[in-house]
Amino acid sequence: MASAVVLLSGGLDSATALAIAQSEGFDVFAISFRYGQRHKIELESARRVAERMRVLKHIVVDIDLRQFGGSALTDEIAVPKGRTVSAMAEGVPITYVPARNTVFLSFALAWSETLGSKDIFLGVNALDYSGYPDCRPEFIEAYERMANLATKAGIEGGQRLKLHTPLINFTKAQIIARGAELGVDYSMTSSCYDPSATGAPCGSCDSCLLRQKGFAELKRLDPLVERFKAA
């Protein structure tokens, strides 16, 4: 059985990408990052998702992106609240973390090379995305091209490395619908950029609003919100 490395943030998108990787027959190695994010409670979600979805191994890599600053997710900068979806689409938001996906993918690449995996999955999304440069298809294509020159396989030949982005052209509603079909329990996931200490979503950051819009379009309740209501 072929194995794949999956970038797992603990959010809705990456849990769905993981389920899709498994549905395509891959044994999954999941990788998460403790990078100085203010919403580090997402790592608890990542752990739950990895456990429940029976991945082969889950590692959490420590990297300190705070030393570079420049983002509301790692710095003492306020997370924007209550923005409309069209406002989110204007320019690169302050929640963008400089070169984050480039950094994450470089570790996934290192791991896949030592595992002998030729497949990396990530849940990036270019449709309901929030203006992040490193979620665009042209970035992914350029990264894949670079990665195929970066490693031993690039000299010795053999099977090419492939970056899988199964959600890149999905709306948030389509992502949720696909994950639900595959049995993803979204009550385990965590999307909020500014959650409470217990992990309750703020309900008004860009990420919460996009998630709400997705569930609303499907006329479903978000099991995460229901879980906190019940608590």
Place this chain on the structure above:
Amino acid sequence: MASAVVLLSGGLDSATALAIAQSEGFDVFAISFRYGQRHKIELESARRVAERMRVLKHIVVDIDLRQFGGSALTDEIAVPKGRTVSAMAEGVPITYVPARNTVFLSFALAWSETLGSKDIFLGVNALDYSGYPDCRPEFIEAYERMANLATKAGIEGGQRLKLHTPLINFTKAQIIARGAELGVDYSMTSSCYDPSATGAPCGSCDSCLLRQKGFAELKRLDPLVERFKAA
């Protein structure tokens, strides 16, 4: 004055790349990595080089590449000794660290983005290189292309990011000659993959042998070796 981020390992090549960046008028931000390398004494050299060459700032980033394994530089695998230069050129050596330059450059990219720098220097070398896939010109070009799509500038336009590899077509002797012209004190640098606890070079790993060959071709003594003889 424009600023540049320089990857500084503490070795001969990166010290020379730093001097070249300064000679081209850049103010330098230097970045080094504590990545689980057995020759972590090179970080002492990096600190000395950064201090003596008066960089604006020097940071050492902690990342644990040991968790992936697969290299003699980070794993319990013996460093090869006494190989001929032609033997070094055959295939990818066991001292190759999976995706190391990809990982290092991703942090340099994150830092350059928050600094507003558009120039990154690295001392890779494709001529007297030791068969590393991520030191080849085609890798560097693909990385630069990817990096220009990965960041805010990739969406908002403006000056493109440039990866400078001033040593890529130099022999080791040419690197030393150029650095000496620019006043680099090579007694501060450390190239050995397997140094003693005091930092004395082993004299027989690939990196020591290439360094010896470079000084020998110039009919010069290596001031690092002389320093340890004197001690």
